[in-house]
Amino acid sequence: MTETPPAPTDPFAHDVLNAAEGLDPVNPAYGHVIRIATALNLIPIAIAASVADRLIMPRIEGPYGLVTTAAWLIALIAIAVLPTRRVARWGFKIGEGQLRVARGWLFRTDTIVPFVRVQHIDVGQGPVERLFGLSHLVVHTSGTHNSTVTLPGLHADLAAAMRETIRRHIQTDFA
């Protein structure tokens, strides 16, 4: 089921992680989705930091420019460099009757949901995802922990196909 050779991987090589655990990578275009979402979040914050820097630092005789530089530098790294790595750490596998989703590296979570436990499925598409023809799949279980498992960065057709695969397995086990 999850025959994954516990190969000692180089913890700093981000793209071998999925291969080592026997997972499929998500669509690389998802990196652009993350990039745009991050930009939409961080640029306003960086602008706010710059304005605050300009207004406050002269008053308290502080080093003007430090906060501004730091804010834009962090934003730049988060927008330009990190999305590729973050995408590489998402992995999924449609196994025999179960869906496996792994994410993250610093805090890595590897979730398995058996199809028979799925209550219902959503396939969603945000405006940014639509630009790149991607969808995300949300699987709902009846557990309170993990009651929703989200898998982003799937090609829209693949997401629909996965939904059909899972849907065939859903059957009520209610007494």
Added chain:
Amino acid sequence: MSEDAVPGTGWQRLHPATLAFAIVRLGPRTLNFLPALAAIGIAGKWVYVAPALLLFLLVSLVIAWLHWLRFRFAVGADEIVIESGVLSRQHRTIPFDRIQDVSVEQGLVARALGIAKVGFETGAGGGKENDAHLDAIGLDAAQALRTTIRAHRSEPLSAAANVPEAASAPSGEDRLLFAMGPRRLLIAGLFNFSLAALAVVGAGMQFFDGLLPFDFNIFNPMDWIDVAEGYGLDTWLVAHRWVAGIGAAISLLFIGFASGIATMVFANWNFRLTREPRALRRTRGLTTRTDVAVPVKRIQAAILVTGWFRKRFGWHELRLQSLATDGEKEKDHQVVPFGRLDEIDPVLDEIAIRRPDAGIPWQHSHRIVALGGFVGATCAALGGSTAIAFGQPIGWLAVIAAALIGLFAMIGSRFHHWSDLGDMVAIRRGFWKPKTTLLPHASVQSIDLKTDFILRPFGLATLIFGVPGGSSLASHEIPAIPVDIARDLRARILAGGACA
């Protein structure tokens, strides 16, 4: 089943006493109106105060009456329909099939009037909003409603020749599984020693200090010294300090025990747990009597709780995690509040969960779980040292706290055990309040295997189980076990659960 599938005729209203409750509830709400009244009064129009108040009460009553008038419900053959709302009407249909639990609750006033509040647990997420309830109907009607729903639920399944179900249901007879008499309540209350009430009493004492007819604060040793002096003991210079200390200690103990016994008696008076054909039914309470049924099929996990002290006397508490929640506060159903293991075992038998034998091999989590506590302790110690360095002796408190936190983290890290029993997992944790969770594989909905930058170098992983119902007591997780064992366990549990 299809005598009157359309509930067109049997519309019922709530008991008229609902209006009485509405009046009672008006009391606190009048307080909101007080500023307005005060404003009228300050404006010098004292004549208008009484009429304004009356008008407010009248309008509220009319609204309550309209609500009552526009609230109706009907019990159909296989569903219950509730219509409510004065201006925006709400029409809700609940099929009996989806009702997991019918609870009957009676407060003090309700018991005097012979009415009860009926709640329907449908297992829909999203809290109170989604749980339908009938505020006040006659107790007879409530019991009849519950019987109807229960009879409906047992119908289709008995036809389906469910063998283990038929075997465990001896001719529909209700059997008493567990009961608590006054004696047991007293013992339980003594173990329930709690100083939580003390803070309340203490705060009250401070607050009412000037109001009390006598000037005596039982928490103030000086007051006890005064008492001692009053009896002419002031010559016994050393002795009267002892009197003061002992007096304070005795009063502390007394309050702790009294509040423990009182909470136990009020909550669990006349506690009865009975086995019904398809459910465990619990009735309890001194002033507010509740009557809750937990369908056996819906039970997801059993949690055995005890305390480090009561464990030495063999006392345990049994809680069951079910899809429904127990009342509005509790997540688990407390089915045995205080009992011996040989009293708990029959209850566990009924729900086909068996307690692990004493001899099973427990595996333990890596000691790294203490790290969080150590980090906290280090922060506290650093903060305290800084404070001391700046000449604040209060920093010593933080340093002592740091030592204690570190000690507890170290002790606590030794009390994380788990064992796979073939068809269920047993997770044992806690030193101060040991909890044993018995989680059947079939209840597991999803499993997370988590590693992070601390666990990974050790080759460790944490398993977290997604279980329906959710528990406030124990998130179902096995922290910091070797990653291969974790993978293996996960595969086994999911394989077993998927077949069931």
